[in-house]
Amino acid sequence: MSYNIPDNLKGLSAAEVNASRAKYGWNQLSDNHKNTWFELLVDILKEPMLILLIIISMIYVFVGNYGEAVFMFVAIVAVTAISFYQDNRSKKALEELEKLNEPLSTVIRDGKVSEIPTHEIVVGDLCITEEGRIINADGRILHSNDFSVNESSLTGESFSVFKDSKSEDNLVYGGTVTVSGLAVFEVTEIGKETRVGKIGESIKNIKEEISPLQVQIQKFVKAMAIVGILIFLIVCVYSFIDSGNLVASLLNGLTLAMSVLPEEIPVAFTTFMALGAWKLMREGIIIKRSSIVETLGSTTVICTDKTGTITENSMQLKYLYNYATDSSYDQERFEKSDLRELIDYAMWSSEPVPFDPMEITLHKIYEKTQNQDLRKEYALFHEYPLDGKPPMMTHLFENTGKDRIIAAKGAPEAILSVSKLPDSEKDKIRAIVKSYGEQGFRLLGVGKAKFEGNNFPAKQQDFEFQFLGLTVFYDPPKKGIQEVFQDIYDAGIKVKVITGDNADTTKAIAAQGGIRILTPPINGSEIVNRSEAEIMAIAEQTTLFTRMFPDAKLAVVNALKKKGEVVAMLGDGVNDGPALKAAHIGVAMGNKGTEIAKSAAALIITNDDLQKLIIGIAAGRRIYANIKKAVQYIISIHIPIILTVSLPLFLGWVFPQIFSPVHVIFLELVMGPTCSIVYENEPIEKDTMKRPPRAMSDTFLSINELGISIVQGLIITIGILFVYQFTVQQGGTEEKTRAMVFTTLIFANILLSYANRSFHYSILESFKNRNLLLVGISIAVLLFLVVILYVAPVAQFFAVAALSGYELGIALSVATASVLWFEVYKLIGRIVRAKKV
Template identity: 30%
Template sequence: MAGTTSRSGPSDPSEPLVTLFRDLRTSALGLSGREAQRRLLVYGPNELPQSSGRQWPAELLKQLTHPLALVLVVAAVLAWLTGTVILAAAIIAVIVLNAGFAFVQELQAERAVEALAAYLPTHARVIRDRQRADVEARTLVPGDVLVISEGDRVCADARIIDGALEVDLSTLTGESLPAARSADHVNTAGSRLQARNLMFSGTACTEGEARAVVTATGAHTELGRVAALSQRTGRTDSPLERQVKRVAWLIALVAAGAGAVFVPLGVAAGLSWAAAATFAIGLIVANVPEGLLPTITLALAVGVRDLARRGAVVKRLSAVETLGSTTVICTDKTGTLTENKMRVTKIWLPGGEVEFENCSPAAQSPELRVLAYSAAVCTTAELASQPLGSATGDPTELALLEAARSVGVPLTPPARDAGRRAVFHFDPHLRRMSTVDAEGDGTLAVHTKGAPETVLPCCTDIAGIGGGQNELTDLDRTRLTALIDSYAAQGLRILAIARRRLDDDTVIGPDRAALEHGMCLLGLVAMLDPPRLQVLDAITQAHRAGIRIHVVTGDNGLTAAQIARRVGIGAAGVQIVTGEQLDALSEPQLDHLLSGGEEIIFARSSPEAKLRIADALRAQGQVVAMTGDGVNDAPALHRADIGVAMGRSGTDVAREAATMVLTDDDFGTIVVAIEAGRRVYDNIRKFILYIFTHAVPEVVPFLAFAVSGGAIPLPLTVLQILAIDLGTDILPALALSREPAEPGLMDRPPRPRKEGIIRGALLLRAWAFLGAISAVLVMGGFLLVLSQAGWHPGDPTGLGTPLHHSYQQATTVAWLGIIACQIGTAFAARTEHASLRAIGVFSNPALLVGIAAAAVFALTLVYTPFLHPVFGTAALRADQLMLVIPFPFIVWGADELRRLWLRVRARRRTPSPTMQTCAA
């Protein structure tokens, strides 16, 4: 298309403007309106790529075609074909209920891209047809000339063509301090985000005004790149989701296979095809745990709600279970392990060290006041002006301002800003900040603060004792390096403070290197960001649970290592890997580094390093929890099994990309969440045991009916089974999700990533032990009631026969017996090894309420006459009711003895401390 550009990529910061204008086919006067319209057709709207979104019909169909749902559909069709319309309708209702519930939960999708889109403004000021105009931001195209001023949010990636301003890049870099940008600043070193003449979509102008030519829009911007990366690193199914799918298919195949196999056997045994079909329906319905999926979902929802009360907002239900299998935590240091509240503890002056926290007014020398003033004037933070007010700015700068105020040189923001002539904000690569300020006598001075390793090379002199300055010798530098290492080893953060008086004819330009040389070192400031009080206990608990913890921080390695040692991470010789060392490692080398059991400090690390570390750990089969707070952390948070964002200090993008948000920014909350995840996982297994157990007493009556060729009448009806699965099952099963943690929960190692939630031991306990006991009790009660009425095998029990009422009472006893055995199973399932006394009979009130509700529901069906024809029940005599009362105690008592035997055997296998000492 004539008049449009073929260029769509980012510009080269060092490219001459003339060449850029030529490539973009534009000029400093911008585009015409007609040309902008044509380019809009070529490049599309200036919008972030959006995910296609959920198509609710397809999502709902997905739930309706779940394997368990499909097996129930087969049962409904069989019921319809055999003329049992009520039964068919009941099964269809079950299918729709389960599908609808699961569908509602699936709609809780992540919103990372939408959060990114919130950073884009709706309108922009451009030069169109040689005049300034307000246009919709979505209509910007490459070649447009933007007019940016203080308070504006940048709408697209652009190259500054004239003017100067300061830009808040925190949405892209995580840096809280504004960065200077101007047309004159051209540097080719570092990444594009550090280019001094480029601006980026989603950032904000905090000061100044400039014009810039748009070089990229929409998906081609840096913000669009992050959005696309977040989409490409979409979440995978959690271990629980994968296991439930496998179990669902297994149950479906077993149920369908059992029905298909036993129908011919029933016919061969003398059943009619209608009776065989009824048998198949009963077998399918008895094998399919209709309440499994909604109960798991509700249990996870309860876990999410409990965690939210404790400071962890979990955005995906299945993540609660994933938390319980966490094997590695990669954590930030500042604000997570520490309080993020800096305070000055020591100040080194050429005359000696000052313990600042115990510094008396008499010890406050003029040299100390000069250093405190120079450090305070080189800040942009603001202390609270009133006792109840709030301070704003970087915690390090706030600590410097507090120190200046404590030595009698308070510096108010108006006074500081009035004397300021230039500011070179903190540069993450240079790791220092400088300001040019007017002194009291009218002269100008440069004040610099920053990492000692970057400030010392700028210094040629050192402040003298009692005034003046001396040459900074090599011996001085060697001693300072040793002192700095000593401070860092104590967990202190060190800043070097330097100053230089400017000559009257010095030109203050944009080149900071011309000003940051020949400086005089005033001294060193050592600050402490104390560890959070509760972190040590949390780390100890995590280690006891077999979880490794790596620290990934942008801070000094020695400082991070000391803080790590204080809270119990790593040993005295903990390994420190710097950002440069990490970048130099190949993938096999990084895999080897992380494959050991040591905990590592990754110091001076970039957000991109987190993504690489997460990938390496996950490739080794680890379940990784990763913390982060910046926009660039979003891909790593997305990629980790559990992305943990900071609720207070984190950006919106990080919070949206994460799986869990800490409302208190506290590491201890992560360990609390892991413990909750383990408890939820155990509780899910408890109610799976509970649900699977009564499948045996539900299936055995149908097998007895089929194997006997109908000589033993059906002890249960299909509607009675549905009344159990959806009536008396749900509340006790859900109450098991509120079980307190079993003793020793955090004293065992994380379970293997591939370990199934349904293991052989669980099935043996459910089917071969608890289920078998329940089946014997249920069939015994059924046959006993029939025998007392004079029944013999083969006697008719249908409608109109003398034994029909007794048969209905017998089926009611069998049905009520299953419910009674459920109660015993519920108490047995509360612990896997410990006795019930260890956790307390009344420690789960919800279970007691659920059992009471199940009992009321059961008695209602037994003693409400109009329900008898629907469910095939009948009112029981007192002696028949007393028959089932011992069932719960028999089931629970048998399992209590089994668990006692397991504990005794475990004690015999574990050598006593005395034997271990002798062996040693």
């Protein structure tokens, strides 16, 4: 892009950049400290499970059971390695997301304009800022073009301040927002030395708010930790009174405490969210904080812009209406001399360096149709930025001979309202506007004015404008957009279109795009003066919101939230910032989005494709469902471990210490990877995007879901205790009984991990969704079991006896029965649901 910057502004050389960075450092507010592998390791060693393992291993060393102590130390290494692997994967995923979330800054170096990551700005750099961009360092203005800045982030005053190199205050500050125009400034302060950096030091310790799901998981884990402590104390006291053996009592208590702790749950949550965000990043969806993935799946309403989201944002100029001749002209007749003034003023009312697609088109039409290009002869010396309800903008140009051009464009209603036309003529033009709008065309009115002197009106509406005509653009709906909206509706999500365009155009394009329109459009001015209850009713019932401005957008988003909706708001402009910030999920467009919009949003779609949001919602639903599967698996499999350890002890059975810490830690090593690695990799179920979104107010596990998990665990327990008593009745030794119970529990564990892949579809149906990690871990666990049972030294260490084929068959049969009854339950559920449909 050309910025028309003076030739004398060359910027720093590469050597000067390096020298400045060596002296002043990087442009970042914090030290950007990253956890080293050692710090990750220290954090892992603070986990309750590892602390218990260390205590148990020390007890074994103390009593001289060195074999068990060595195994415990090996287990410590294994658990640490698994935790380190999971934490490191999450850490790397979040670091990659952090890099993508960093804004770029435009600088001049070695006489060339380029974009660099903001943290690479150095003192002495020449930075370019323009409308809609955040200033990323403090500096002094060297060159500007109708530049104004909003400094409310520092001063609290929300009005814009015009500045230039000759102003008494010619400084700009990091964190402030460019409202209009363009400026080149020399960086004087970076990082912590900027004004916002000094303010930021006082708030850097504020912690990020955690999500509702995180709160529920933390409460559950804390409750189970308390239960574990109580059980430890009860078992220790009971066992000591019964046996008088303090060491054995401690080991019994610690074994049961280990079986109660669900330490896999927070690890699984962190892993699922971080890797989910990382996978979305690879799809072109940048998520600023990983916990937003949880909210994505709950989206109930999508509020979308029209231009560039539903449409291609191509802005093809199809017709020109010239008021002087009262005629419309198609593209083939744009070179008619009758149209030169209209095209002239349409171009002059655009930015000198256009960014908006319509303004780019107007510049191109000017180049093709005008005999003499006057753009280099006239300089923009005053500007009224886009404002008003409906909006318009005005530019004042002047050449060296003091000849002036005052040009305005905006919504046809806005230009008509400031033009001195009879009401009958205005009505005629409104009829033309309506006719074009109903066909899906987007129109701009164009006007011109004259003014002597420099005492310009405070408002552009105070000029006396002459109405010149209309520019008629067509921005066609994107290919495949109807299918996208059908997918959204199939997922039970409502759609609202919130746009600055007029009602007729919006309604036509929305209909062409496949949006279901059940009520008439509402415009922004009809919203803001209503009561809160009225706005809530309008927001819920209305699909199309037109001529919307920031306060109206914010009012609609807040009203939908109060109605209990989970709102995803799509926006790209400076004026979308408040609504993006207020929505549960603010979504900015990566290509056409301003830096303000990207800063306010929680999620950025890099290619402006609405289909990506559907992918994000599907990912959110998949991840949430998989976390539930992992947690239900953990609950179900912990119950038989807890009861198998405790019941023989409390009921005084012949072999009270059927499991030692060695057996429990092996089971923990099986469960950890299964829940936090295997289930994270579980594909989405085929009808997930045909179900309605879950309510944010729902508890993580419903009473029914929790009940199913408990019943699954109890039935597995019944099966295992049956095997225990069966083996004892057959005259089995303690080693044989332990081997049968342990093997049955391992088989049940593996089968449960397959059965719980879906709580709706059969286990055979779930095999169609390949999960090679699950297969790999299952095979590895079975191989370990073979080693434990049939390699004599290992069997002796685990205090088990080898099992015959008949005994293995008994264990497998009982495990299958105690797990796969759930398939009958799922079948009945499918039949009942099918009858309801």
